[in-house]
Amino acid sequence: MLVALALALPATEPPLDELTLRRAQRGDERAWRDLVRRYQQPVHQLIWRMFARRAQHRVEDLVQETFVRVLKALPEFDPSGPASLATWLLTIATRLALNELRRPEHAALDAEPPAPEARADGDLDRRRLGHAIATGVANLPDAQRAVFVLREYHDLDYADIAAALELDLNTVKSRLSRARAAMRAHLETAAPEFARGGGR
Amino acid sequence: MTMYEADDTDDGGASLRADYDLDAWQPPAAPDVTDAVVARLREPAGRAALESVDEGRDRARRRKLLAAGLAATAAAGVVAYLALRGTAPAGAGQGALVATAPSHLDLGASSAQVEANTDLAWRRDGRDVRVEQRRGAATWSVAGGDTLEIVAGAVAGTGGDPHAPVAIRASGASLRVEVGMHPAEAKVLGASAIAAAAIGAVTVIVYDGTVAVTSAGQTVEVRPGGTVVARADRPPSPDDPAARTGDTDLDERRALRAAVDKLQAELETCSNGTAHAPTPVELVLDVVPEGKLELRRLTFDPLASPEGPTGASECISERIATASFGKTRLGGRFQLNFQVAGACDPAAWSREPAKLESLAGQCKEEDHDKQAGCDDAALIAEGDASTTKGAASAALARYEAALACKATPSTLVKVGLAACEAREERRAREVFAKTSPDQQLALAKVCLRQGIVLEAKLATAQAPGRAPAPAKVTFADADVERALRPLAKDLDACHDGAFEGTVSLWGEVAPSGRVVAVSGAPRDERITRCVMDAVRKATFPAAPGGGSFQAKRPFKKHAAGCAPAQLTAQKAEGDLRIGRGEFTRALAAYDKILACGFDLDAFKKGFLAACRNRDRAKATEYKNLKPDVAQRYQEICLRNGIELFPDAARPR
Numbered sequence: 001m002l003v004a005l006a007l008a009l010p011a012t013e014p015p016l017d018e019l020t021l022r023r024a025q026r027g028d029e030r031a032w033r034d035l036v037r038r039y040q041q042p043v044h045q046l047i048w049r050m051f052a053r054r055a056q057h058r059v060e061d062l063v064q065e066t067f068v069r070v071l072k073a074l075p076e077f078d079p080s081g082p083a084s085l086a087t088w089l090l091t092i093a094t095r096l097a098l099n100e101l102r103r104p105e106h107a108a109l110d111a112e113p114p115a116p117e118a119r120a121d122g123d124l125d126r127r128r129l130g131h132a133i134a135t136g137v138a139n140l141p142d143a144q145r146a147v148f149v150l151r152e153y154h155d156l157d158y159a160d161i162a163a164a165l166e167l168d169l170n171t172v173k174s175r176l177s178r179a180r181a182a183m184r185a186h187l188e189t190a191a192p193e194f195a196r197g198g199g200r
Numbered sequence: 201m202t203m204y205e206a207d208d209t210d211d212g213g214a215s216l217r218a219d220y221d222l223d224a225w226q227p228p229a230a231p232d233v234t235d236a237v238v239a240r241l242r243e244p245a246g247r248a249a250l251e252s253v254d255e256g257r258d259r260a261r262r263r264k265l266l267a268a269g270l271a272a273t274a275a276a277g278v279v280a281y282l283a284l285r286g287t288a289p290a291g292a293g294q295g296a297l298v299a300t301a302p303s304h305l306d307l308g309a310s311s312a313q314v315e316a317n318t319d320l321a322w323r324r325d326g327r328d329v330r331v332e333q334r335r336g337a338a339t340w341s342v343a344g345g346d347t348l349e350i351v352a353g354a355v356a357g358t359g360g361d362p363h364a365p366v367a368i369r370a371s372g373a374s375l376r377v378e379v380g381m382h383p384a385e386a387k388v389l390g391a392s393a394i395a396a397a398a399i400g401a402v403t404v405i406v407y408d409g410t411v412a413v414t415s416a417g418q419t420v421e422v423r424p425g426g427t428v429v430a431r432a433d434r435p436p437s438p439d440d441p442a443a444r445t446g447d448t449d450l451d452e453r454r455a456l457r458a459a460v461d462k463l464q465a466e467l468e469t470c471s472n473g474t475a476h477a478p479t480p481v482e483l484v485l486d487v488v489p490e491g492k493l494e495l496r497r498l499t500f501d502p503l504a505s506p507e508g509p510t511g512a513s514e515c516i517s518e519r520i521a522t523a524s525f526g527k528t529r530l531g532g533r534f535q536l537n538f539q540v541a542g543a544c545d546p547a548a549w550s551r552e553p554a555k556l557e558s559l560a561g562q563c564k565e566e567d568h569d570k571q572a573g574c575d576d577a578a579l580i581a582e583g584d585a586s587t588t589k590g591a592a593s594a595a596l597a598r599y600e601a602a603l604a605c606k607a608t609p610s611t612l613v614k615v616g617l618a619a620c621e622a623r624e625e626r627r628a629r630e631v632f633a634k635t636s637p638d639q640q641l642a643l644a645k646v647c648l649r650q651g652i653v654l655e656a657k658l659a660t661a662q663a664p665g666r667a668p669a670p671a672k673v674t675f676a677d678a679d680v681e682r683a684l685r686p687l688a689k690d691l692d693a694c695h696d697g698a699f700e701g702t703v704s705l706w707g708e709v710a711p712s713g714r715v716v717a718v719s720g721a722p723r724d725e726r727i728t729r730c731v732m733d734a735v736r737k738a739t740f741p742a743a744p745g746g747g748s749f750q751a752k753r754p755f756k757k758h759a760a761g762c763a764p765a766q767l768t769a770q771k772a773e774g775d776l777r778i779g780r781g782e783f784t785r786a787l788a789a790y791d792k793i794l795a796c797g798f799d800l801d802a803f804k805k806g807f808l809a810a811c812r813n814r815d816r817a818k819a820t821e822y823k824n825l826k827p828d829v830a831q832r833y834q835e836i837c838l839r840n841g842i843e844l845f846p847d848a849a850r851p852r
Binding site for chain 2: 055096172183
């Protein structure tokens with residue numbers, strides 16, 4: 001859990017200290033602000049990636065909604081319980097994102113941004129790879145994308161993902177396996193030159 | 201990221217990080233949402249939820265309150281949204297008013313009835329309103345979420361002390377502030393002193409709420425019915441009622457207050473059928489000078505009434521619509537706070553006896569019919585927790601278990617709401633068929649947001665012993681479209697261009713056709729609130745029993761600078777610059793409009809500005825854009841020495 005917490009946060013940010021958490025639970029505005037500032041980046045990253053190329057204008061709304069729900073329910077949060085604060089936050093963010101993505105109007109992908117021109121340029125190479133990853137993730141089914149993003153980008157362990165998505169452990173594993181296989185197949189076609197050591 | 205390199209071997213497949221630099225896909229920097237989140241939490245519902253937790257009530261109650269707050273805020277009440285969000289945008293703004301005749305000053309959720317010969321200036325910053333009332337009289341109605349601070353009688357150079365004014369502070373209150381010569385003082389003051397007295401005495405009369413009045417370094421709290429007189433050089437002191445003989449406005453106001461108090465006692469007998477506790481109600485009503493009453497706002501505490509306002513709103517609306525007071529000179533606005541009964545009143549369940557009799561029976565029999573070996577409260581708490589997390593399917597499962605454990609009307613409604621959220625249409629329809637008309641309305645709203653259309657039957661409650669009330673109608677789409685058509689510009693102006701989506705609205709309409717309550721799904725809070733404010737101005741066809749409506753307002757995302765409001769602003773800018781002969785600036789404004797799409801008016805004026813500016817290149821650019829239109833207006837270019845159509849016949 002400690003590893004998950006550390007990696008879900010920006011590298012320079014320590015987790016929220018216990019005193020601030022307790023103040024936030026009591027409704028202290030300064031503590032609320034500390035909590036939001038501390039976690040808004042990973043929550044934004046998660047929702048943005050969950051929405052890969054869909055309705056990006058809704059991302060900020062959902063980040064707000066996540067924190068509103070979290071802070072309203074914070075007095076109920078048990079810091080010594082099974083889920084860390086970061087995991088709990090990401091759980092709520094994931095749920096909200098999945099709910100939102102179920103809306104029919106979000107089914108279509110946004111217009112695909114043009115892929116950067118191929119050139120021997122490190123930055124551009126990285127952008128091309130990023131573009132290929134975004135397209136691959138966008139094409140994953142929502143359920144697989146959630147598992148993939150939580151594991152690969154937020155390093156939640158299988159048990160945390162299972163708890164967050166209310167799935168059993170085997171379902172998490174099978175969805176992750178399928179998502180990774182689909183991503184691997186996509187990247188081998190779309191970005192073969194970026195595979196380290198030729199891929200697997 | 202070292203943890204990834206050695207992990208995920210078998211079941212979940214190998215991590216892609218060993219083969220690809222997944223961090224090449226990076227989101228943009230996260231916008232800072234801190235202020236927005238805190239602002240939303242500081243609104244009444246958020247604060248109420250947290251305060252209730254701080255008070256250390258039992259755990260189950262806390263869960264219920266929190267979940268009810270979340271669920272009801274998002275979903276249920278027709279009018280609860282108004283309570284949480286206020287009735288008008290709480291933005292920033294300022295203005296001044298020198299009233300030569302009685303005037304109404306609208307400051308968002310708060311307002312003032314300003315009398316003739318009153319001079320004031322106001323500044324609004326969010327929910328804080330600061331007013332400088334230099335002279336005259338005004339009756340202020342301050343909304344619960346607003347803070348009004350009036351600095352009264354402090355005008356430099358007129359004899360008052362601008363550094364030590366009388367300060368009046370109010371929130372959730374109704375008060376009258378008179379700045380000027382007091383009639384009683386006029387009798388005893390010599391003529392030479394009148395000028396000083398005229399700006400010196402400030403009379404504060406409090407009708408509702410508690411108001412703090414500060415002068416000469418001392419503050420007193422004035423309660424409803426109280427009056428104080430304050431001057432910059434004296435502490436506030438109670439007014440002598442004997443000295444106020446002949447003040448007809450005050451007498452009138454007191455008489456109105458007494459009548460409103462009597463009405464309130466009647467309204468308190470309205471019951472809120474499905475609430476499990478007495479339900480706090482806040483309403484604002486206007487008494488017009490002719491004596492009729494108009495309901496301006498009706499809000500229920502969503503924490504105490506998670507299923508929505510139910511029958512009480514109809515009962516209250518009906519009684520206000522049928523009440524009548526005597527004629528007055530000014531009328532007035534009153535804010536009432538009271539509670540209506542809830543707690544399983546069988547009378548409230550009598551409107552559909554066949555369906556609801558058994559549920560009413562369960563209310564009376566408390567826990568006698570509870571299944572052995574299950575804990576419905578715990579299951580509901582689990583369901584509420586899942587609702588908080590947005591896990592609608594899980595919430596539905598818990599509520600279903602709670603319903604199987606002990607069937608209560610409120611659990612049934614929770615099942616229905618969760619079924620809608622989880623898009624379990626079949627189950628939502630089953631529950632819908634078993635619930636009361638008011639609950640059906642709440643369910644219909646939640647389902648509508650999820651794309652499930654349920655037809656709410658808006659039967660009107662019939663209290664025992666009373667004549668049947670006229671039936672409420674559901675306005676057809678054509679009626680709604682007709683009612684909203686005149687507001688198209690207002691609705692367009694709500695759009696900032698960045699939002700894309702559909703705002704769902706529903707509302708209630710008084711028998712006169714006036715909209716009395718609007719609620720909306722807060723897809724985008726600012727836009728939803730703006731749309732609600734606009735729709736509140738709509739007029740529907742009159743219907744004896746009033747009615748309700750549902751509407752959807754789609755918004756398309758515009759390119760930067762192309763929102764209707766922005767285009768209107770550019771047009772105004774261009775017209776202003778043309779009027780001043782600043783053609784380069786005018787051109788820039790019209791260019792921005794045309795960059796969003798062709799607009800004949802902008803084209804003509806832009807072309808005119810280019811020619812008047814002797815800007816051949818720009819004029820040619822315009823000509824190439826719409827040659828036929830440009831040719832029609834080429835005369836202005838010719839006059840300025842620019843010939844764009846050398847081969848064409850000159851216009852005559």
